[in-house]
Amino acid sequence: MTKLTWDCKENTTYGECALIHKEKGLIKKKVKHSDCQCTFPDCSLHGGVTLTVEVSINQRRLSEMLVYTNPGKEGTAAENFSCVIYDADFMNCSWAKGRAAPDDVQYFLYVRSKKRIERECPRYLKDSGTHVGCHLRDLSGLTSYSYFLVNGTSQEAGIQFFDSVLLLKEIEQYNPPDNISVQCNASHCLIQWEKPRTRQARSNRELQYQLDIERWRDTSSSRSQLIVVFGDSGNRYNFPKPGSKAKHTVKIRTADARKARWGAWSLPVEFGSEEPESSLVYIYVVVVLGTLVCGLTLGCLFKRFLKTHRLFPPVPQIKDKLNDNQQVDHEMLWEKFTHEAGKGDKEEVLTVETVSEAPAKL
Known part of the structure; x- marks a missing residue:
């Protein structure tokens, strides 16, 4: 003001x-x-x-x-002044030493808050002892249009000031979108994301996104597609599914819809890769290895059983005919009987007689 x-x-x-x-x-x-x-x-x-x-x-x-007029020696004011807001809560400002500024010059930054109160930078960045930047961790109280003043002092000459009015909305560098996901069907892949957190609430129409889609074959990428999508499209993009099963990656970054000050890229998200085929190969390898391990295990157990059987043979036991379930053969073959009876022509007969005697009388 x-x-x-x-x-x-x-x-x-x-x-x-x-x-x-x-x-x-x-x-x-x-x-x-x-x-x-x-x-x-x-x-x-x-x-x-x-x-x-x-x-x-x-x-x-x-x-x-x-x-x-600006008092002081011409060319002593701070030069190349700029500020950027990042992570929604922090701001860095930087400037360069004036081309005609003496060696003992020292600069100071003041920011005017909502209540028309100027506050000095709490943390300066230095170059050979001279303030050339400022880091602010508290942006509360700053208005949409904020006034920045950089003045200086020196024992050798008067230092001109530099001031600027910045629209904070234009100097904010947005983070990448959150929760990027890709869902594919037979014909398309739907890429979805959420708005990044900003210093002040932004509508979908105030944001735009840039998608970087790459197609990979083996270890090299074939080409890259850069697509700009405005936020009013619902934070989604339908990507035609390629005919091949090559792996694809997508990265997204955010900017203001009216001034393309692009932020950092997000981490790449994979989709459309050859996961089914590779998973079958892994299954086959696991099955073969499992079969070999089971076979070796059974072989070792069988060998151990044989050695144990030789060292400790089974103890004979009396056969229990009453509880034995096996059937007893009571039939006698006639051929066997006649064959045994015809071994000799003589037949011996043993006769036993019993004689009873009366008791003697005395």
Whole structure:
């Protein structure tokens, strides 16, 4: 915010202020009744501006002009100033030493917050002792348009300042999308993802994505396709499934839809690879190895059983005919009986007689 004030000795009936900027041109503001000031929105002043005031007092028009210049020696201000927001919560700013700045120059960065309070950089990055950058971990309180001021000090010469008004939305570098997934059917592969986390909520129309799809054969990639997809398409892309079963990878990065400041690429996600065929080969190898291991194991167990049987033979036991389930053959073959009876012509007969005697009388 730039405020222009003047002394009011008489009541004004009309007033108008103007700021002539080298880049933005003419900016006009009306003066309120009996008000002796004008307020302009933030703009860079390091290149110098011209301010004018025109008022009407008692039907007389009075005008004044003020030329605002950047004090200090020409070429001593910080150069190549830039800032970038990353990971939604951090910001790095950098600049270079002025080409005409003395050796003892020291620069300081101030950022104007929402409550119009300027705060100094809490952590500087140095080059040979000179501040050439700043790291901010707390972005709370910063408005959409924030004012940055880099001034300097030196014992040898006056140092000019550098200031800039940055739209934080344009300097934010977005992270890659989250939760990238690929689902394929017979004809297409559907690539889906989620919006990355940003410093402030962004609609789908404010984001765009770039897809890098590569087709791989063996150990080399054949070609790469770069496709830009806008967020309003639903954070998805339908990729025609290739005829071959070659492995494919996809990487995605994010940028603002109006200013393509691309962030980092995501990790590659594979799809359409020859996983079914390779898995069958693995299954065959596992089955063959399992069969060999089982065969060797059974062979070792069988050999061990034979050795144990030789060392400890079974103990004979009495056969139990009552509990034995085997059938007893009670039939006698006639041929066997007749053959045994005809071995000799003589037949011996043994007769046993029993004689009973009466007891003797005494």
